[in-house]
Amino acid sequence: MADQDKNPDTEAQFTPEMNPPDRNLPAPEGEIVQGGFLRRFLDIPADNTVKTVVVALGLCLVASMVVSAAAVSLRPLQERNAALDKQVNILQVAGLYEVGVDVAEAFTAFEPHIVELATGQIVDGTEVEGQVLDPLTFDDRAAASDLTLSTPLEDDPASIRRQANYVTVYVLRDAEGALDRVILPVYGYGLWSTLYGFIAVEEDANTIYGLQFYEHAETPGLGAEVDNPRWRALWRGREIRDDEGDLAITVSKTVPPAGPEHHVDALSGATLTSRGVDNLVRFWLGESGFEPFLARVRAGEI
Numbered sequence: 001m002a003d004q005d006k007n008p009d010t011e012a013q014f015t016p017e018m019n020p021p022d023r024n025l026p027a028p029e030g031e032i033v034q035g036g037f038l039r040r041f042l043d044i045p046a047d048n049t050v051k052t053v054v055v056a057l058g059l060c061l062v063a064s065m066v067v068s069a070a071a072v073s074l075r076p077l078q079e080r081n082a083a084l085d086k087q088v089n090i091l092q093v094a095g096l097y098e099v100g101v102d103v104a105e106a107f108t109a110f111e112p113h114i115v116e117l118a119t120g121q122i123v124d125g126t127e128v129e130g131q132v133l134d135p136l137t138f139d140d141r142a143a144a145s146d147l148t149l150s151t152p153l154e155d156d157p158a159s160i161r162r163q164a165n166y167v168t169v170y171v172l173r174d175a176e177g178a179l180d181r182v183i184l185p186v187y188g189y190g191l192w193s194t195l196y197g198f199i200a201v202e203e204d205a206n207t208i209y210g211l212q213f214y215e216h217a218e219t220p221g222l223g224a225e226v227d228n229p230r231w232r233a234l235w236r237g238r239e240i241r242d243d244e245g246d247l248a249i250t251v252s253k254t255v256p257p258a259g260p261e262h263h264v265d266a267l268s269g270a271t272l273t274s275r276g277v278d279n280l281v282r283f284w285l286g287e288s289g290f291e292p293f294l295a296r297v298r299a300g301e302i
Contacts, residue, residue, distance in 0.1 A: 054302060055204075085214065090170055090183050093198045093212040111171040114138055119290030123300070124168065126189035138168050154290070158188030158280040163223070169293065171302065179203045179302060183292050189281025193217035193273040195226065195280065201240070205297035208249070211235040211281070221271030234264050240285050240294075247286050 042053045087107040091097035112135035113122045124291045128131050129148040143149040143164040170183035180203055187196040188257055197213035197302045212232060218224045225231055239261045242248040248258035251274050266274035283289055296302055 022029055047074060062224055089212055089214040090198055093210045094170075094172055094181055094183055094199045095200075095210065096172075109172060111173070113135065113169055113171060114166050115169050115290075115293050116166055116167065117163070117289065118292065120290075120294070120296045121234060128166070128206060135168055138166070140168055143167075155287075158283040159276075160188055160194070163288070167290075179297065181209055182294075182297060182302070184284065186238075186284040186289075188276060188283060190216060190218050190226075190276035191223050191270070192219065196278065197234075199281065199284070201294065201297075203297075205294040206240050208235050208240065209236045217268070218273050223267065223270040224276065225267050225270060225274075226273065231267065238262060247291075249281060249285060251275075252279065 019255045027066065029119060041051070041054075046052075058066075067068045084103060087103050088097060090110065091101070091106055093101065093108075096109065102301060114124050114126075114133040114135050115121070116123045123133055124135055131149075143166060144160070144162055146164075150164045152162050153160065167185060169185070171179065172181045172183070174180045181200050182205070184199050184201065185196075186199050187194055189195070193216050195213045195216040195218070197211060197215075199211045200209035201207065202209050213226050216224070216226065217228065238249060240247065242258045242262060244257075247263035250256045250258070251266055253266045266278075274286070285291065285294070293302075
């Protein structure tokens, strides 16, 4: 009888299901615990709403971390490219840019200066509100939104709301050291966007050498024609003020009474952008803009 009890044919066969492992024991290294959180989550059906939301949130978190890391790592490169683009535009509006030119080397021909708009004086190195005005590092756009370095505008034809009290200008001299041109930053609202650019004025502080915008979001084929070389060429030789010294430069469809030397044709089909350019140019070349500085240029003080 005892032998029959030990007969392998009649002995109960125990399977893992009949004798499960002790789950209180640690799992062997590298083995996923079958009942762990990760396994339970993976076993949830793919069409489960909670699982879908958790996976989506996880992907968003990872993607945002990647984008943030890329933005931080690329910021120095973006700043260098922005500075290079600014130098290229200044060279272009001054008529010094050529394809293949060493931009950094060519840009050394300019003298950057910080100008106090109210007086037209050059104030390089002056300390204002604890900040030293260094023309090599001064940020004009940041200054325009800094409450301590800007002033709100009541009369605001350029629709810029606040105007910086100090602005960077670029002086170009000839081989003998005499003044050749001054490059002035200008900006104002068009139809859809703020247009940022530079205007080059010749040594008489009254004749425009060129106008060029480097940033805007105007309508392609209409307002964006401010970038058209043929339209930009219309600015060459135009005069800011008339014989009486009154501001006369105008962007319009018809020639003003002051005469064609003060007139630039408005862009076809872009009335509001043309009006915006007219407003911003007259604002920045007027008494509220660079006129005090240009008056010093005409007096030979620069």
